Amino acid sequence: DGGITQSPKYLFRKEGQNVTLSCEQNLNHDAMYWYRQDPGQGLRLIYYSQIVNDFQKGDIAEGYSVSREKKESFPLTVTSAQKNPTAFYLCASSMGSTKTSGNTIYFGEGSWLTVV
Amino acid sequence: KQEVTQIPAALSVPEGENLVLNCSFTDSAIYNLQWFRQDPGKGLTSLLLIQSSQREQTSGRLNASLDKSSGRSTLYIAASQPGDSATYLCAVPDMLYGNNRLAFGKGNQVVVIP
Numbered sequence: 001d002g003g004i005t006q007s008p009k010y011l012f013r014k015e016g017q018n019v020t021l022s023c024e025q026n027l028n029h030d031a032m033y034w035y036r037q038d039p040g041q042g043l044r045l046i047y048y049s050q051i052v053n054d055f056q057k058g059d060i061a062e063g064y065s066v067s068r069e070k071k072e073s074f075p076l077t078v079t080s081a082q083k084n085p086t087a088f089y090l091c092a093s094s095m096g097s098t099k100t101s102g103n104t105i106y107f108g109e110g111s112w113l114t115v116v
Numbered sequence: 117k118q119e120v121t122q123i124p125a126a127l128s129v130p131e132g133e134n135l136v137l138n139c140s141f142t143d144s145a146i147y148n149l150q151w152f153r154q155d156p157g158k159g160l161t162s163l164l165l166i167q168s169s170q171r172e173q174t175s176g177r178l179n180a181s182l183d184k185s186s187g188r189s190t191l192y193i194a195a196s197q198p199g200d201s202a203t204y205l206c207a208v209p210d211m212l213y214g215n216n217r218l219a220f221g222k223g224n225q226v227v228v229i230p
Contacts, residue, residue, distance in 0.1 A: 004159075006159075040222070041222060042120070042205070042220040042221055042222040042223070043160075043205075043207075043220040045217065045218075048217065058217075088157075090159055090160070092160075104150065104162050104165050105150065105162065105207075105218065106162065107152075107159035107160040107161070108159050109158055109159045110157070110158065110159045112157075
């Protein structure tokens with residue numbers, strides 16, 4: 001089945017640790033995204049990438065890092081600099097940007113990160 | 117910067133009633149609008165994508181309208197069922213950054229009572 005796979009589903013981080021969330025897609029999409037969702041809040045964009053080896057900061061990039069070495073993969077590292085990382089993290093992808101038409105965005109099932 | 121508001125934040129309806137969910141956005145220079153469904157603890161599932169040239173889009177019991185000039189969209193769900201219980205989010209491009217960066221509302225949390 002085509003889709004977006006996020007792993008792990010649940011992750012616990014100790015204070016001062018870096019952790020990496022995996023996101024893989026087999027939809028042949030150019031664009032990939034990472035969002036954070038907190039209770040009662042909308043989705044907030046962390047990072048996005050429109051092409052391999054290129055990515056841009058979103059609204060809340062501080063304390064996070066990403067890489068885009070392969071089209072299929074867009075891992076997110078939550079560093080120790082992120083002071084409040086407990087949240088639900090969503091990875092998404094779309095065909096890419098077109099100025100005159102929209103592309104449906106597809107989401108993974110999400111990863112829960114808890115600081116212990 | 118694009119701001120998206122969804123009203124009401126939460127609502128409960130008896131099974132069989134029609135649902136009306138509202139979404140408003142501040143920058144009307146959009147190319148499209150999307151409606152999503154999210155079940156608790158899950159990712160988002162795309163329901164409907166309306167292009168700016170369209171006024172509405174239909175899929176089964178779902179109908180979404182778009183009034184771009186007034187910055188509004190409405191999602192109608194006919195003859196609601198308990199399985200429709202979920203959070204519904206709308207999203208539009210934040211044109212400050214181009215068509216690929218979306219601004220999301222906080223969602224309409226729906227409970228359909230059997």
